[in-house]
Amino acid sequence: MESEANQDITHKSAAFSPSNGSQEQTIFSTFEPLVILEFKPKSKQAAQEWLTAKLQAPRTERGAELIVKTNTSENSKETILYIGATTERLLIGAEEMKIQKTYRDGSLRDISLTDLDNFNNSEDLDRFLTTAEKQRVILKGMESLRASEEETFIPGYPKNSLYPGKSIIKKYLSRNIVSNLFPLHEEEKLKRLGDEWYTMKNYFKTQPIEKIQEYFGVKIALYFSFLGIYSISLVPPAVIGVIYFFSPSSMYREATFAVFNLIWSTVFLEGWKRYCNSLCFKWGTVDSSVSFSHSFEEPRADYYGTMGRNLVTGNPEPVYPKWKRVLKFYLVTLPIISFCLTVAFFTMLAYFWAEAWMKKNAPQNLGIITTMNNLLPTIGYAVVIGILNNIYRTIAVKLNKYENHRLQSSYDNHLIVKLILFEFVNCFICLFYVAFYLRDRALLKTFLGTLLVTQQIVGQFQEAMVPFFFMQRRQKQVDKALRKAEGSAAVTKEVTESDQDVDKMYKKQAALEGMMDKWPGSNDEYLEMYIQFGYVYLFSSAFPLAALWAMLNNFIEVRSDSFKMCRVFQRPFVEKANSIGAWQPAFEVIGLISVITNCALIGMDPEVQKLLPSDMSAVNMVLIFVAAEHIVLAIKASIALLIPDVPKWVILQIAKQEYAAKQALRKQMSEDSCNSKFMMKRMVEAALKKKVVLDAFSRRSTVFRNDSQSAVKEPL
Amino acid sequence: MESEANQDITHKSAAFSPSNGSQEQTIFSTFEPLVILEFKPKSKQAAQEWLTAKLQAPRTERGAELIVKTNTSENSKETILYIGATTERLLIGAEEMKIQKTYRDGSLRDISLTDLDNFNNSEDLDRFLTTAEKQRVILKGMESLRASEEETFIPGYPKNSLYPGKSIIKKYLSRNIVSNLFPLHEEEKLKRLGDEWYTMKNYFKTQPIEKIQEYFGVKIALYFSFLGIYSISLVPPAVIGVIYFFSPSSMYREATFAVFNLIWSTVFLEGWKRYCNSLCFKWGTVDSSVSFSHSFEEPRADYYGTMGRNLVTGNPEPVYPKWKRVLKFYLVTLPIISFCLTVAFFTMLAYFWAEAWMKKNAPQNLGIITTMNNLLPTIGYAVVIGILNNIYRTIAVKLNKYENHRLQSSYDNHLIVKLILFEFVNCFICLFYVAFYLRDRALLKTFLGTLLVTQQIVGQFQEAMVPFFFMQRRQKQVDKALRKAEGSAAVTKEVTESDQDVDKMYKKQAALEGMMDKWPGSNDEYLEMYIQFGYVYLFSSAFPLAALWAMLNNFIEVRSDSFKMCRVFQRPFVEKANSIGAWQPAFEVIGLISVITNCALIGMDPEVQKLLPSDMSAVNMVLIFVAAEHIVLAIKASIALLIPDVPKWVILQIAKQEYAAKQALRKQMSEDSCNSKFMMKRMVEAALKKKVVLDAFSRRSTVFRNDSQSAVKEPL
Structure with missing residues (x-):
C-alpha cells in the first residue's frame, strides 16, 4: 500500500507541477x-x-x-x-x-x-x-x-x-x-471543486460557478447556476407565502400575494436571461453574431443525410432536406404524440372516475380495508402513469432522433418540448381538472400539497440516499478493482507489449470510472424544477406554502446534485450552450398561464367573493377579474420589455468585437485585391480622361488649323 | 426660348450620356x-x-x-x-x-x-x-x-x-x-420615375419600389412599400366586410368575421416584417450584425455633449451621460406628456357633457337653429382639439429634442410614441368611451363612420387638391423665376467672377426648387394610416364596412402621395432605415387591443346575445367571450412565432457574410501577429524541451558514470 500511495503522489505531481523528485517520471511517461x-x-x-x-x-x-x-x-x-x-x-x-x-x-x-x-x-x-x-x-x-x-x-x-x-x-x-x-476525471481538481461546492462548511456560500464551468463545461454550469438562482428566487415568495398563511383573510391580502407572485416570476425569468447572457459571454459561448451563426455551426454527429456541402461555409457535411423533416414532424411525430397525450388524459379521467366509484360503491366503515380500497385507484394511477411515462419517453427520444435535427440545440429543444407536453398532461392537467372542472378547492389543496411533498420526498430519497448508497457500493468496488488491477497488471504486462507506457494509475482510474454510471443529462433535473415551478406558481393562491417547500427542497437539491455530479457519475464531455434552451420559454409559458389560473382561482374563491361588495353583480365580478388579469399580463409584458436581455457591458464588448471584425474584413478585402491593379486602373482612367481632353484640344486645334489654313489661304 | 430649350438638352445629356455634340460642354463644365x-x-x-x-x-x-x-x-x-x-x-x-x-x-x-x-x-x-x-x-x-x-x-x-x-x-x-x-432633383430620372409611379396608365400596377429607393432612399421607399402592402392587405377584410354587411345575422357570421379580422391583422403585420427585412437586405441596410452595431453607428448631427470618444470604435464623438437622458425623461417628459393627455381626455369628457347638455337644455323644434345648436359642441370640440393638437406636437418635438437621443432611429421612435399617445387619446379613447362606458352601439357606429369618412375626405382634399393647387402655383412661379433668372444672370455675371462656371441651368433649377416646400417627413403619413388601421380593426365588428372605405381611400392615397413626393416637395436627403421603426410595434399593439375590443363588442351586442342558448347564465356568457379572446390571442401569438421574421435566403446570405468576416478576422489576426515570432517561440520551446531531456540524460549518465565509477572502483 505504501508504494501505491507513493505512486499516487508521483502521478499527481506529474500532472500538476513537475517537482524535482519526479523529473524523470514526467519525461518518460508523457502520454x-x-x-x-x-x-x-x-x-x-x-x-x-x-x-x-x-x-x-x-x-x-x-x-x-x-x-x-x-x-x-x-x-x-x-x-x-x-x-x-x-x-x-x-x-x-x-x-x-x-x-x-x-x-x-x-x-x-x-x-x-x-x-x-x-x-x-x-x-x-x-x-x-x-x-x-x-x-x-x-x-x-x-x-x-x-x-x-x-x-x-x-x-x-x-x-x-x-x-x-x-x-x-x-x-x-x-x-x-x-x-x-x-x-x-482529474482527481485533484475534482477534490478541490467538491470542497468548495458540496461540503457542509460551504453550505451557505454561492456555488463556484466559474470552476464548475471549467471542469464540467458551460451546459452543466448553466444548469447549476439556474438551479441556484431559481432556489434563491423562491425566498421572497416563500416569505410572503408564510405571511399570507398567518394573516387574516382580506381582499388586500389576496391581491397583494397573487400580484406579487405573478410579477415576481417574470422578474426572476428576465433576470436569469440577463445573467445567463453575461455568464455565456464570459465563457465565450455568446457568439458576436448570435443571430445567424447557426447556419455555419457544424451538425451533430448523429445527423445523417447524403454528403453535400454547407451552403454557407462550403465545407462538406451531410445534407438532409428540410421538407423531409417537416413531413416527418407532421405525419409521424404529431399524430403519435397526440395519441400518447390523449391516452394520458383519459387515464387521468379514468382515475377520477375510479376514485369516485370506489368512494360510492366500496363498503365504508371497514377501517383499514376502506383506506386500502380508497387508496387503490391512486396506487393504480401512479403505477399506470409510471409505465406510460417510460413508454412515452422511449417514444419521444426515438421520434426526436427520427426527425434528424441538424444542430444539437435544435435536437435538445424538440426533445424538451416533447417531454414537457407529457408532464403537462400528467402533472398539471389533473390539477386544472380539479380546479376548474370539479371546482373542488379543498381537493385542489390536498392534491397540490400531496403531489409537491411526496414528489419532493421521493426525489430527495433518490437524489440524496441513492448517491450515498452508490458511494458505499463504489467504495467496495474501488477495493475490489484495486486488487483486480494489481492482479491483472502482472498478466497484461506479459501479454501486450504496446501498452507498457500507459501509467498504472491511469489504468486503475479507467477501471474505476468505467464502473460508474453515465450522467443522464440535465433534462430530468430541469423537468423536476419545471414541475415544481408549476406547482409553486400556477396555483399559488390555493397553496401559498408551496414556495417554502420548494425552496427547502432546492437548497438540498443543489448539494445532492453537485455531489452526484462529482462522485457518482462518469465525467461527461463538456457541451457548449448559450442559454438553457427551450426551458426558458417553457418556464415563461408557465408564468403566463399562472396569471390566468390565479385570477380564475381567486375569482372563484367563495372567501374572496364574500369580501367583494355584496351589491356587485356576478357579471361585473367576472369582468373585474378579467380586467385584473389583463392588467397583470400587461405589467408582465412591460417588465419583460424593460429589462434588457443583454447587460450593457456585454453589448459594448460584443460591439467592439463586431467592429474589429468589420475593420479586419475591410483590411482583408483591400489586401486581397491587388493594389497595383487598382492603381493601374486609376492611371488608365486618368489617361483616358487626358485623351478626351487632348482629343477635344486636337479638334479645337484642327479647327484652329483649318482657320489658320483658311486664313493662310485667304491672302493667296 | 429656343436657346433655353437647347441648353436644357445640353445639360441633360451632359448629366446622362455625353453625346458627340456636347463633348466640349462636358469637359469644360465638369462642376x-x-x-x-x-x-x-x-x-x-x-x-x-x-x-x-x-x-x-x-x-x-x-x-x-x-x-x-x-x-x-x-x-x-x-x-x-x-x-x-x-x-x-x-x-x-x-x-x-x-x-x-x-x-x-x-x-x-x-x-x-x-x-x-x-x-x-x-x-x-x-x-x-x-x-x-x-x-x-x-x-x-x-x-x-x-x-x-x-x-x-x-x-x-x-x-x-x-x-x-x-x-x-x-x-x-x-x-x-x-x-x-x-x-x-434629377429632372430626367424623376420624370421617368413619375411615369411609372403615379400616372393613370400605371394605376393598377405595383409601385416601382426599387427605383423609388434609388431616388428617394430606403426610408421613403419603405413608407411607400408599407402603404402599398397595407392597402392590398385591406382587400380581404373589405370583401368579407361587404359579405358580412349583406348576410343575415348569425352567431357563425359574427364569429367568422371577427376571428378573420383579428388574425388577419397579425398575418399582415408579420408578412410585412418579413418582406421589409428582405427589402432592407437587398438595399444593404440590414447589417450582418443587426444586434449590436448601433453602438458604433455615428450619432445624429443634433446630438450634443462634451467631446469624447466612442467606447467601441474609439473615434471622437460627443458624449452625453445616459442618466441625464433618463432623468430628463422621467422628470420632464413624462409629467408634461401626462398633463397634455389628461387635458385631451377632459376636453373629450367636456364635449360629451356639452352635447348632452345641449340636447337636454337647448330649445328643440326650431329647425335650422336646433341643428346649429346641436352641432355647436362638435364644432367647438373639433376646433379645440385642432389647437391642442398643434400645441402638443410642438411640445412633443421640443421634448424629444431636449431628450438628446444619440441615434436618429431612437429619436424617431421616441417621437413616434409621443405622437401616437396623443392621437390615441384624441381618436380612440372617445370611441372606447362610447363603446364601453356609454355602451351606445348606435352612437359608436355613427361616430366611427363619421370620423372615418370625414377624415378621409378632408385628407384626400388636402392631399389631392392641395397638390393640384400647388402645381398651378408653381407653374406661375416657374415662369416668374425664369424671367427673373434671365434678368439677374446678366447682372451677376458682372458682379461675381467666381460663379461663372455654374451652369445657368443649375441656377434656374436651384431657384425653382428653392421655392418648393420642404418634405415634412413620413410621420404624419404613418399616423394617418395608423388611425385608419385603428378604425378598421379596433371596432370592425361594429362597423364592418370600414375596411372598404379605408381600401378605397388608400388606393388614391398611394398615387397622391407619390405625386406630392415627386412634384410638390423639395428633394429630401435620403435616409437609411431597416424597418418602419416604432410604427411596427405600434400597429401590433392595435392588433392586440383589437382582440379585446372586438370580443367585448360582440359579447355586448344584444343581437349576438339573442343568438346564444337562452338558458345560458350571464356569467357563463362572459366566460365564453373571455375564453374566445384568450384563444384568439394564443393563435395570434403562434402565428407571429411561426412566420419567421427573416426569409431563409436572407439568413443564408447574412450567415455567409458573417462567416467571411470571421474568416477574415482570423486571417488578419494571424497576419498581424509576427509569424516569425511564433516560429521562434516554438523553436525556443522545442529547445527547452530538448534541454530538459538532455538534463535528464546527463543526470542519468551521471548516475551511469557514478555506477561505472563504482563499477570501476569495485574491481579495484
Missing part, C-alpha cells in the same frame, strides 16, 4: 490518456482493430490522428483504449472547434494557431487548453470519423451497415460494440 | 452642383464667409473639402451656395458612411476605396455612386463640421454661441442663418 473507450467484452476483433486504426490514422487519410494505447486484459476479454493526442493535434482541433480563449486585450477570441502568441497563458502550450477542452477535442475528432462510399459495414459485423457520411463511432455506440466512452 | 444652400437674405457676410470657407477647407484643417460656388444676386441680397465635390471626396465619404454596393460576388459590401475594383459598375467612378448617395455624402460632410474649443460663436452673430462638438450647419439652420438646404 496522458484523456478519454477511455471500452469495447464490449467479446466484441469482434476486426471491428476493434478497424476503429483503433481509424483513430490513429493521419487526418489526411480520413483518420482522427489520435494517440491510442490498447490494453486487453486476458481474463475479462475486455479491450480498453486509452486515448490521448499530441499538443499540436489538440490545438489544431481546438482551432477547428472555434474554442475561445482570452486574447491579450482581454477579449475572448477563437483560437488561432498562427496567432497563439497573442493569447494569454500560451507560454505553456501543453496546459493552454483545459483538460475538459482537450477531451472535447478528442471526442470531436472521434465523432468526425465518417464512413466513406466504400465502407458499407463495420468489419466483423456485416449486418451493421454504414452509409456514406454516417459517424462511425456513433454506430459503434448505438450497436453496443463500444460499451463505454468517457473522459477521465 | 455639377449637388446640394443647394441658401443663406437667409440679409444674413451677416461674416457668417456666410466663415461657413463657405469651412465647407471648402481641407479635411485635415477640420473642413469638409467640398467644391463650393457662390452666387449672390445683387437685387435680392440672397447668397446661394452650389455645393459639389470631387469624385475622390465623394468616394472617401461613401466609404466612411459605409454605403453598401454590389460586390463582384453579388453580395452587398461596404464600399472600400482600396478594393473598388471588385465592386460592380466601378468602371466609371463618376457614376459609381447614385446622385442621391453623393448628396448624402455631401450632407454628411457638412454635418460633420463641428465647433472646436476656440470657436465659441458664429462670426457676425456673437450671441449665437457654439460649444465644442456642436454641429455648425445645424446651428446655422436652427438660427435660420441658412434658410434652405436641399439636394437638387
Whole structure:
C-alpha cells in the first residue's frame, strides 16, 4: 500500500507541477490518456482493430490522428483504449472547434494557431487548453470519423451497415460494440471543486460557478447556476407565502400575494436571461453574431443525410432536406404524440372516475380495508402513469432522433418540448381538472400539497440516499478493482507489449470510472424544477406554502446534485450552450398561464367573493377579474420589455468585437485585391480622361488649323 | 426660348450620356452642383464667409473639402451656395458612411476605396455612386463640421454661441442663418420615375419600389412599400366586410368575421416584417450584425455633449451621460406628456357633457337653429382639439429634442410614441368611451363612420387638391423665376467672377426648387394610416364596412402621395432605415387591443346575445367571450412565432457574410501577429524541451558514470 500511495503522489505531481523528485517520471511517461473507450467484452476483433486504426490514422487519410494505447486484459476479454493526442493535434482541433480563449486585450477570441502568441497563458502550450477542452477535442475528432462510399459495414459485423457520411463511432455506440466512452476525471481538481461546492462548511456560500464551468463545461454550469438562482428566487415568495398563511383573510391580502407572485416570476425569468447572457459571454459561448451563426455551426454527429456541402461555409457535411423533416414532424411525430397525450388524459379521467366509484360503491366503515380500497385507484394511477411515462419517453427520444435535427440545440429543444407536453398532461392537467372542472378547492389543496411533498420526498430519497448508497457500493468496488488491477497488471504486462507506457494509475482510474454510471443529462433535473415551478406558481393562491417547500427542497437539491455530479457519475464531455434552451420559454409559458389560473382561482374563491361588495353583480365580478388579469399580463409584458436581455457591458464588448471584425474584413478585402491593379486602373482612367481632353484640344486645334489654313489661304 | 430649350438638352445629356455634340460642354463644365444652400437674405457676410470657407477647407484643417460656388444676386441680397465635390471626396465619404454596393460576388459590401475594383459598375467612378448617395455624402460632410474649443460663436452673430462638438450647419439652420438646404432633383430620372409611379396608365400596377429607393432612399421607399402592402392587405377584410354587411345575422357570421379580422391583422403585420427585412437586405441596410452595431453607428448631427470618444470604435464623438437622458425623461417628459393627455381626455369628457347638455337644455323644434345648436359642441370640440393638437406636437418635438437621443432611429421612435399617445387619446379613447362606458352601439357606429369618412375626405382634399393647387402655383412661379433668372444672370455675371462656371441651368433649377416646400417627413403619413388601421380593426365588428372605405381611400392615397413626393416637395436627403421603426410595434399593439375590443363588442351586442342558448347564465356568457379572446390571442401569438421574421435566403446570405468576416478576422489576426515570432517561440520551446531531456540524460549518465565509477572502483 505504501508504494501505491507513493505512486499516487508521483502521478499527481506529474500532472500538476513537475517537482524535482519526479523529473524523470514526467519525461518518460508523457502520454496522458484523456478519454477511455471500452469495447464490449467479446466484441469482434476486426471491428476493434478497424476503429483503433481509424483513430490513429493521419487526418489526411480520413483518420482522427489520435494517440491510442490498447490494453486487453486476458481474463475479462475486455479491450480498453486509452486515448490521448499530441499538443499540436489538440490545438489544431481546438482551432477547428472555434474554442475561445482570452486574447491579450482581454477579449475572448477563437483560437488561432498562427496567432497563439497573442493569447494569454500560451507560454505553456501543453496546459493552454483545459483538460475538459482537450477531451472535447478528442471526442470531436472521434465523432468526425465518417464512413466513406466504400465502407458499407463495420468489419466483423456485416449486418451493421454504414452509409456514406454516417459517424462511425456513433454506430459503434448505438450497436453496443463500444460499451463505454468517457473522459477521465482529474482527481485533484475534482477534490478541490467538491470542497468548495458540496461540503457542509460551504453550505451557505454561492456555488463556484466559474470552476464548475471549467471542469464540467458551460451546459452543466448553466444548469447549476439556474438551479441556484431559481432556489434563491423562491425566498421572497416563500416569505410572503408564510405571511399570507398567518394573516387574516382580506381582499388586500389576496391581491397583494397573487400580484406579487405573478410579477415576481417574470422578474426572476428576465433576470436569469440577463445573467445567463453575461455568464455565456464570459465563457465565450455568446457568439458576436448570435443571430445567424447557426447556419455555419457544424451538425451533430448523429445527423445523417447524403454528403453535400454547407451552403454557407462550403465545407462538406451531410445534407438532409428540410421538407423531409417537416413531413416527418407532421405525419409521424404529431399524430403519435397526440395519441400518447390523449391516452394520458383519459387515464387521468379514468382515475377520477375510479376514485369516485370506489368512494360510492366500496363498503365504508371497514377501517383499514376502506383506506386500502380508497387508496387503490391512486396506487393504480401512479403505477399506470409510471409505465406510460417510460413508454412515452422511449417514444419521444426515438421520434426526436427520427426527425434528424441538424444542430444539437435544435435536437435538445424538440426533445424538451416533447417531454414537457407529457408532464403537462400528467402533472398539471389533473390539477386544472380539479380546479376548474370539479371546482373542488379543498381537493385542489390536498392534491397540490400531496403531489409537491411526496414528489419532493421521493426525489430527495433518490437524489440524496441513492448517491450515498452508490458511494458505499463504489467504495467496495474501488477495493475490489484495486486488487483486480494489481492482479491483472502482472498478466497484461506479459501479454501486450504496446501498452507498457500507459501509467498504472491511469489504468486503475479507467477501471474505476468505467464502473460508474453515465450522467443522464440535465433534462430530468430541469423537468423536476419545471414541475415544481408549476406547482409553486400556477396555483399559488390555493397553496401559498408551496414556495417554502420548494425552496427547502432546492437548497438540498443543489448539494445532492453537485455531489452526484462529482462522485457518482462518469465525467461527461463538456457541451457548449448559450442559454438553457427551450426551458426558458417553457418556464415563461408557465408564468403566463399562472396569471390566468390565479385570477380564475381567486375569482372563484367563495372567501374572496364574500369580501367583494355584496351589491356587485356576478357579471361585473367576472369582468373585474378579467380586467385584473389583463392588467397583470400587461405589467408582465412591460417588465419583460424593460429589462434588457443583454447587460450593457456585454453589448459594448460584443460591439467592439463586431467592429474589429468589420475593420479586419475591410483590411482583408483591400489586401486581397491587388493594389497595383487598382492603381493601374486609376492611371488608365486618368489617361483616358487626358485623351478626351487632348482629343477635344486636337479638334479645337484642327479647327484652329483649318482657320489658320483658311486664313493662310485667304491672302493667296 | 429656343436657346433655353437647347441648353436644357445640353445639360441633360451632359448629366446622362455625353453625346458627340456636347463633348466640349462636358469637359469644360465638369462642376455639377449637388446640394443647394441658401443663406437667409440679409444674413451677416461674416457668417456666410466663415461657413463657405469651412465647407471648402481641407479635411485635415477640420473642413469638409467640398467644391463650393457662390452666387449672390445683387437685387435680392440672397447668397446661394452650389455645393459639389470631387469624385475622390465623394468616394472617401461613401466609404466612411459605409454605403453598401454590389460586390463582384453579388453580395452587398461596404464600399472600400482600396478594393473598388471588385465592386460592380466601378468602371466609371463618376457614376459609381447614385446622385442621391453623393448628396448624402455631401450632407454628411457638412454635418460633420463641428465647433472646436476656440470657436465659441458664429462670426457676425456673437450671441449665437457654439460649444465644442456642436454641429455648425445645424446651428446655422436652427438660427435660420441658412434658410434652405436641399439636394437638387434629377429632372430626367424623376420624370421617368413619375411615369411609372403615379400616372393613370400605371394605376393598377405595383409601385416601382426599387427605383423609388434609388431616388428617394430606403426610408421613403419603405413608407411607400408599407402603404402599398397595407392597402392590398385591406382587400380581404373589405370583401368579407361587404359579405358580412349583406348576410343575415348569425352567431357563425359574427364569429367568422371577427376571428378573420383579428388574425388577419397579425398575418399582415408579420408578412410585412418579413418582406421589409428582405427589402432592407437587398438595399444593404440590414447589417450582418443587426444586434449590436448601433453602438458604433455615428450619432445624429443634433446630438450634443462634451467631446469624447466612442467606447467601441474609439473615434471622437460627443458624449452625453445616459442618466441625464433618463432623468430628463422621467422628470420632464413624462409629467408634461401626462398633463397634455389628461387635458385631451377632459376636453373629450367636456364635449360629451356639452352635447348632452345641449340636447337636454337647448330649445328643440326650431329647425335650422336646433341643428346649429346641436352641432355647436362638435364644432367647438373639433376646433379645440385642432389647437391642442398643434400645441402638443410642438411640445412633443421640443421634448424629444431636449431628450438628446444619440441615434436618429431612437429619436424617431421616441417621437413616434409621443405622437401616437396623443392621437390615441384624441381618436380612440372617445370611441372606447362610447363603446364601453356609454355602451351606445348606435352612437359608436355613427361616430366611427363619421370620423372615418370625414377624415378621409378632408385628407384626400388636402392631399389631392392641395397638390393640384400647388402645381398651378408653381407653374406661375416657374415662369416668374425664369424671367427673373434671365434678368439677374446678366447682372451677376458682372458682379461675381467666381460663379461663372455654374451652369445657368443649375441656377434656374436651384431657384425653382428653392421655392418648393420642404418634405415634412413620413410621420404624419404613418399616423394617418395608423388611425385608419385603428378604425378598421379596433371596432370592425361594429362597423364592418370600414375596411372598404379605408381600401378605397388608400388606393388614391398611394398615387397622391407619390405625386406630392415627386412634384410638390423639395428633394429630401435620403435616409437609411431597416424597418418602419416604432410604427411596427405600434400597429401590433392595435392588433392586440383589437382582440379585446372586438370580443367585448360582440359579447355586448344584444343581437349576438339573442343568438346564444337562452338558458345560458350571464356569467357563463362572459366566460365564453373571455375564453374566445384568450384563444384568439394564443393563435395570434403562434402565428407571429411561426412566420419567421427573416426569409431563409436572407439568413443564408447574412450567415455567409458573417462567416467571411470571421474568416477574415482570423486571417488578419494571424497576419498581424509576427509569424516569425511564433516560429521562434516554438523553436525556443522545442529547445527547452530538448534541454530538459538532455538534463535528464546527463543526470542519468551521471548516475551511469557514478555506477561505472563504482563499477570501476569495485574491481579495484
